[in-house]
Amino acid sequence: MSxxxxxxxxxxxxxxxxxxxxxxxxxxxxxxxxxxxxxxxxPLGGCRLCMVEVEVRGSARLVVSCVYTVxxxxxxxxxxxxxxxxxxxxxxxxLAHAPDSPQLAGFxxxxxxxxxxxxxxxxxxxxxxxxxxxxxxxVGKHAVGFIDRGIRKEISFVPEIxxxxxxxxxxxxxxxxxSYLQAAFVLTGSLVFPGGGESVRDR
Amino acid sequence: xxxxxxxxxxxxxxxxxxxxxxxxxEIQREYxxxxxxxxREVGRKLKVPMAxxxxxxxxxxxxxxVPKGRHRVHVCVGxxxxxxGAMRVLESVQDLSGIAxxxxxLEHKFSLETVNCLGCCALGPVIEIDGKVHGNVTKAGIAxxxxxxx
Ligand code: SF4
Ligand code: FES
Ligand code: FES
Numbered sequence: 077m078s079x080x081x082x083x084x085x086x087x088x089x090x091x092x093x094x095x096x097x098x099x100x101x102x103x104x105x106x107x108x109x110x111x112x113x114x115x116x117x118x119p120l121g122g123c124r125l126c127m128v129e130v131e132v133r134g135s136a137r138l139v140v141s142c143v144y145t146v147x148x149x150x151x152x153x154x155x156x157x158x159x160x161x162x163x164x165x166x167x168x169x170x171l172a173h174a175p176d177s178p179q180l181a182g183f184x185x186x187x188x189x190x191x192x193x194x195x196x197x198x199x200x201x202x203x204x205x206x207x208x209x210x211x212x213x214x215v216g217k218h219a220v221g222f223i224d225r226g227i228r229k230e231i232s233f234v235p236e237i238x239x240x241x242x243x244x245x246x247x248x249x250x251x252x253x254x255s256y257l258q259a260a261f262v263l264t265g266s267l268v269f270p271g272g273g274e275s276v277r278d279r
Numbered sequence: 280x281x282x283x284x285x286x287x288x289x290x291x292x293x294x295x296x297x298x299x300x301x302x303x304x305e306i307q308r309e310y311x312x313x314x315x316x317x318x319r320e321v322g323r324k325l326k327v328p329m330a331x332x333x334x335x336x337x338x339x340x341x342x343x344x345v346p347k348g349r350h351r352v353h354v355c356v357g358x359x360x361x362x363x364g365a366m367r368v369l370e371s372v373q374d375l376s377g378i379a380x381x382x383x384x385l386e387h388k389f390s391l392e393t394v395n396c397l398g399c400c401a402l403g404p405v406i407e408i409d410g411k412v413h414g415n416v417t418k419a420g421i422a423x424x425x426x427x428x429x
């Protein structure tokens with residue numbers, strides 16, 4: 077593997093070719109906030125929280141660090157006024173959907189985000205895709221997936237598979253940044269496989 | 280639903296997972312919607328997980344996961360048609376078919392939809408049925424037009 081040298085927050089960092097900026101930074105002990113990233117999963121680039129500023133041939137631009145690959149001589153700034161402002165906005169938008177997520181509350185403190193900036197529309201799921209990708213890529217069961225698109229996009233369990241597999245697994249539950257996944261599972265259970273799967277009564 | 284015709288469609292695409300969208304389009308054309316049983320069969324034969332098929336089937340507007348009628352009626356309510364009386368036309372189509380936009384009647388004859396311009400404003404008010412455009416529609420003429428469809 078050939079090495080690539082870059083600068084992150086003024087520090088010289090060495091990375092493997094093909095690595096993402098996020099991974100390179102983390103390996104060097106520099107933290108970048110990330111919600112939809114998981115080291116075992118293919119990056120999705122969905123939450124945009126890991127946005128950083130890079131300088132390519134003298135001009136600065138914003139890139140999503142969990143999908144942007146390192147390049148020789150790249151200069152990266154993980155915090156700047158612009159980056160912080162964008163992260164604050166993203167956290168505020170996500171908070172409108174999931175006002176009680178502990179992870180979001182942490183980011184809100186860090187970036188000074190106001191949880192009431194946007195009209196709340198609690199959908200609880202923030203579409204990070206961790207549950208969907210984990211079930212597909214690591215567990216290999218495809219018990220939960222996305223349906224629809226745009227503002228109507230949501231997660232949906234495939235009842236036949238969920239009834240058989242999920243009770244024994246639930247590996248995706250702790251990954252969810254909100255508690256929507258568990259709620260959706262219990263709801264699916266009581267609607268489509270009452271008796272099988274877990275029902276509200278069992279709790 | 281007969282699985283034989285679905286199997287035929289799948290076989291035409293050599294059971295290639297990459298042909299998923301093509302296969303779904305052909306099933307949609309034949310049945311006017313994508314029945315669950317058909318999706319399950321597609322998943323089994325193309326070896327594509329159901330979660331993925333559901334995502335695709337609900338993502339594109341060309342697909343429907345609820346039954347649709349044999350004939351798709353589109354009433355234009357774009358600006359030009361609107362000023363030429365599209366609302367009266369729509370009302371009359373609703374009265375005659377018994378369904379509102381987005382609905383399908385119990386016999387699965389018509390599915391009604393509104394659109395925001397069909398690109399032939401000079402003919403307004405316009406309705407389109409199964410791709411055929413009917414222009415200068417009058418309230419009185421609608422029964423005759425709908426009556427041509429079985
Ligand atoms: S249910 Fe949770 S883990 Fe799954 S996509 Fe939504 S927020 Fe992410
Ligand atoms: S962690 Fe990079 S977009 Fe979510
Ligand atoms: S507005 Fe109806 S065809 Fe243009």
